[in-house]
Amino acid sequence: MLRVIRREENGYHYLQTVFQFTDLFDEIGFEVREDNEIRFNYEHLDFSKEEDLIYRAITALKHYSNSDKGVTIDLIKNLPMGAGIGGGSSNAATTLVALNALWELNLSQTALIEIGKKIGADVPIFIYGKSAWAEGIGEILTPLEIKEEEFTLINPGIHISTKLIFESSELPRNSMLFPDKYFDQSRAINDCLPAIYHHYPAMRLIMNALNELNLNPYITGTGSCIFVPKMDAEQSLLLSSLAKEQGWELLPFKSLNQSLLYENAPIAL
Template sequence: MESGDVSAASAWLAPAKLNLMLRVVGRRADGYHELQTVFQFIDRCDRLWFDVCDDGRIRRLTAVEGVEESQDLTVRAARALQQVTGCRLGAAIRCEKNLPMGGGLGGGSSDAATTLVALNHLWGTGLDEDALSAIALPLGADVPVFVRGRAAWAEGVGERLDPVDLPEPWYLVLVPDCAVSTKAVFSHPELTRDSKLITLADFLSGDVVNDCLSVVRKDYPDVAAALEYLSPWHGRLTGTGACVFAVFDDEADAQGALAGLPGGMRGFVTKGQNRSALLRQLDVG
C-alpha cells in the first residue's frame, strides 16, 4: 500500500465514522448478524504515534481503562501484521483518544486500521490494501472500512464494501455519558433481525432506519435524552450507539444547534468526508 510522506515522528490519524443507516437483515448460524449499512467518515480523529524498534516487541504506551494490553486492538493489529509478514521489527504505540469508547464512532476499529496502515509503511512490509483488509477483518467487522478509507455501502457482517459518493454535510454529534455494548445490543431479545433488504437508491431516497435505535433508546436514558434534543432535526443513532447525530447543510446551523445544548449534554460539530482523514494523509486513491 503506497503512502505519502509520513515520517516515523508524525501523528497518524484514526478517523471516526458514522453509520448513516443500519438494517439487521438476518442472523447466521455462527451467531453473527447480516447487516446493511452505510459508512461515512467525519473529520474527528484519534491520533497515534509509532516508535519502531528492533527487538520485535509490541508495547502499548497509553493505558486504556478496562482494556488489557494484550486485548488492545492496536496491539492485536500490530501482532497480526507481524505474523502474516514475518516482520521481526517491533513498535511502541501511543494513542491520543479523542473518540469515545462505546460511542458507535468506530474508535477502536479505526485505531486498529491505522496501526496496520502505519506499520505496513514504517516496517516496509509492502502489503496492498486488499491484503491489509484481510488482516483487518478478524479484528472487527468494520476495521476494513477504515483500512480502505472510502465511504461505503456495506453488507454481510459489514465486510462487503462498495465505495459510494455521498453528500458531505455538516453533522452535530452528541456524546451521551454512557458506553453501549455492541454485544449486548446484538444479543437483545427485542432487536429486529428480519428487516427487508433495501438498495442504495432506497437509502438515498431517505430510508435511514437504524434497527438498533429502539433497543438502545429503551435501555440507555442518556441516549434517549440526546435523541429527544435532536428530534427537530430528525436525529439518528450511529451503529449501536451511544452517539447520536443530526445532519445540517450549513455549518452555522449545526453550531447553532450545538450552542443550544442543555447543561450536561456534550457534542461537537464535524464535517462528513467520503475520503477519510487517514487516506488524505496518505495521499492515495
C-alpha cells in the same frame, strides 16, 4: 443507515449499512524497533492491553506476516471512547496500514482487510478509506458518493454494549434486503433503535428531547453518539443550552468521502 437482514448460523448478523468518514480523529505515532518488542508510550488505564485494538492489530499483523520488527506506539485520544463512532476500529485499521508501510511488508489492501475483519467488523472500512455501501458483517464494500455536509456530534456519555444490542431479543432481524446500492434520507434507518431504547431507556429520552427541537437526530450504529445536521442559530443555541444542562459533549464535524488517513499521511495502497 444500519439494517439487520438476518442472523447467520455462525451467530453473526448479515447487515446492510452505509459508512461515511468525518474530520474528527485520534492521533497515533509509530516508531519502528529492530528488537521485535511492542511498547506503548501511554497507560492502559481505562482498558487492558488485550482489549486495545491497536495492540490486537499489531499482534495480528505480526502473526500474519512473521515480521521480526517491533514498534513503539504513541496515542492521543481525541475521540470519545465506547461511544460507537469507530475510534477503536479506525485506530486498529490505521495501525495495520501504517505498519504495512513502515515494516515494508507490501501486503495488499485485500490482505489487510482480511486481517482487519477478524479484529472487528468496522475495521475493514477504515482500511478501505472511501465512503461505502457495506454488506455482510461490514466487510463487503462498494464505493458510494454521499453529500459531504456539516454536522454536530452529541456524546451523551453513555457507554452502550454493542454485544448486548446484537444479542438482544428486541433487535429486529428481518429487514428487507435493499437490491439497489444507493443512499438518500429515506434510507436513514437504524434497526438497532428498539434494542437501544429497551436496554438504555435514557437514549429514548435524549432522542425525544432532540426531536422536540426539530434537530433530526440519528444514533450512530449501536450508539451512544448522536449526530444532527447543520442547525440554524436558534437551534444551535437551544442545543448548547441543553447540552450544558445535561453534561453532553458537542463536537462539530464535517462528513468526508475519503479517510483523512490517506489524505494526510504519506501512505498509499
